[in-house]
Amino acid sequence: MTTDEGAPVATFSVLGGSDVQTLLEGREKDVIEQVLAAYLTHHAGGSVNPDSYFLRFPEKPDARIIALPAYLGGEVGVAGIKWISSFPGNVARGEPRASAVLVLNDYDTGRPIALLEAAGISAARTAASAALACTVLSDARPATVGVVGGGVIARTLCQYLHAAGVPLAQVRCHDLDPVSAGALTRHLRERYGSDAREGDLAAALDCDLVLLATTAPVPYVSADHRFRAGQLVLNISLRDLAPETLLAADNILDDVEHCLKANTSPHLAEQLTGGRDFVTGTLAGVLRGEVACRPDRPVVFSPFGLGVLDLAVGHWLYRQGLEEGRLMPVPGFFGETRRW
Structure with missing residues (x-):
């Protein structure tokens, strides 16, 4: 997106859980292909996948929230981080154990470009890997x-x-x-x-x-x-x-x-x-x-579960969402888009 003067405008979008599920439905083979390509790119050294970071709670020893930062090169070329919680106590209340978000960052600028509901993404990439x-x-x-x-x-x-x-x-x-x-x-x-x-x-x-x-x-x-x-x-x-x-x-x-x-x-x-x-x-x-x-x-x-897999599937969904008009832009998300 550009202004009338031709200068680039930073944009940020959200892809909600219902749209994620719609985009994933019936496309299991596509997701498996994304996971396959990510594994091969990672194996060839075309990724950065640091250790996951675990946030634990003294009064909730079975609960945790995990941060998975990563960069995936190759045809994807995107960085990002998944922030996923696992609270087993939710099950007794009839609620999902896990919830998550995935942030995608543009590799050229480092700027976040999208926030995706990621519980479905995490489950899909895990299942595709299996x-x-x-x-x-x-x-x-x-x-x-x-x-x-x-x-x-x-x-x-x-x-x-x-x-x-x-x-x-x-x-x-x-x-x-x-x-x-x-x-x-x-x-x-x-x-x-x-x-x-x-x-x-x-x-x-x-x-x-x-x-x-x-x-x-x-x-x-x-x-x-x-x-x-x-x-x-x-x-x-x-x-x-x-x-x-x-x-x-x-x-x-x-x-x-x-x-x-x-x-x-x-x-x-x-x-x-x-x-x-x-x-x-x-x-x-x-x-x-x-x-x-x-x-x-x-x-x-x-499989320990690599952050590059979340990026592969998330970026693919981002592209699909862009093509189908499912991304929800957040105008004015960035406070400043010019240095001066």
Whole structure:
């Protein structure tokens, strides 16, 4: 945008949650493509992805708000930050556990250009990452799927797996909250015609494809548990598995340095062994043919969740919103747009 004199005018826009959801609907494959491209750009060194920053509260030990700053180069060329809260206590009130916003910054000026409601973006990029991993790391279509955790992330994971061609014919759902497990089960039956059933933890962990989508702060799956050869475990929530379980599997991460922090299961495995030999490689390494998993072992994919993925999906949504006229401009947002 320019003034009558031709000087550039700084603009700022908002993309609300309802528009984000509308733009995401039915475009799962597009989101997966954005995540794939972001992984490869990150792998090639075309990004800056600092550590996430955790704001915790002494009187709310299970709650946190996390800042994920990042820059993604390549065809995206945008910086930004996701500010996402996780308040598990909301679930008992029937409210979403997580809420988030994403700020996009113009790489040329550093100026923020948009604010996006990002709970849906965060869930979509997480699910797209999992669906991509499933198609890359599994040679066979799973006959059974076990889902541990019955929240928004689990629901979105199933949505993206279905879009990626992963069958949801036989699903076993487990959650400590029977209401959540029942809601997910009914959703899978109604939307996908799945023979979804509620079951215990053991039944879910025994499936060909296992999705871990909980809020567990520490491992609860026994240190004696071993997955069988050919099983694929999408360790989305990162802290469900004892480190001993990981040591008996091939371990694929999204980013080694990021994942081996904050007492994730892979971080615990590093502390237990004193090294990183248990890490097989990264998903981008597999995509590029630089890493291969062994057929005689299970595979565990542990994604820490990179801010560059939020930028990739957020910037794509920003462009879509601009094309469809969904951005809400905020006139006069910047107090000064000229230095003098």
